[in-house]
Amino acid sequence: MAIREILEVPDPRLKEVSVPVETFDDELKVLIEDMFETMYDAPGIGLAAIQVGVPLRALVIDLQPEDPDAEPELCEAHGGHAHYHQPHKREPRVFINPEILDPSDDLNTYSEGCLSVPEIYADVERPAQIRARWQDVDGNRHEEAIDGLLATVLQH
Template identity: 70%
Template sequence: MAIREILEAPDPRLKIVSSPVEKFDEGLKTLVDDMFETMYDAYGIGLAAIQVGEPIRLLVIDLQEEDPDAEPEECEHDGTKHTHQPVKKDPRVFVNPEILDPSTDKGIYQEGCLSVPDVYADIERPSRCRVRWQDLNGKQHEEDMSGMLAICIQHEMDHLNGILFIDHLSRLKRGMALKKLQKARQAA
């Protein structure tokens, strides 16, 4: 497994419409392992293959909910010690996903993105959807999704179509988000 570089806006590769996965082989499994390692390292909950430079219809999600039954753990970040509640990992892989039946009910959720770091915005999306996808062996699945999982899958599927979450914003707000990103890069 390896941590890969995450492409950041305005990288033109993020605008590519990804191609369907046709080979369900060891290379695909290695890419998935790398994507999870990259996502966890960046403290994300979802990652599309195009975000690591692979223009194929593949995404991974792990909502990593806190485990209320686990003992709190001590850890150290940037030289500061603190206690946190461990999370339950629930890694999910979606190959060639498609949304079949988005609800007409909409919800507004604050979204962020590993490809647009430190920028957050309220985005309106269907609050439920039915999704069809294949697993790493090519077996087909369907599931009704709601809540955070529905939002996350729609966000990641946008990446497969060359769309960033900031593309859902007005031109003015999108411009402000990109300026904020550029300022953060210059300060680093």
């Protein structure tokens, strides 16, 4: 696994049209592993292949919710004062060739950031619920009703 460079605006490669993934092989699995490692290192909760210079319709997401069963961890990284953080658990999800279906009329607003536009956040309104169809790294097809933050990240 390797941490890849995240392209930032105004890099013209970010404007390339991503093509569907047609070959589900070890090369794709390495790309997905690298994308997760890159996203966690950034840190972020979602990363598309185009953001690492690969124009394929592939996306990794991990909302990294707090782990209520874990013991709080001591942190001294913020300005030298000690405090505790609740550890996060990893729940990695891979979306290959994702399609957004049936967006709801109800909207949610989240303050969104983007790893390709660092340190900029904006309130963005998106459908609160969607149906999504995608493939996993082995090419298996999935369809699911999705809401909340995951729906927002998938639509980003």
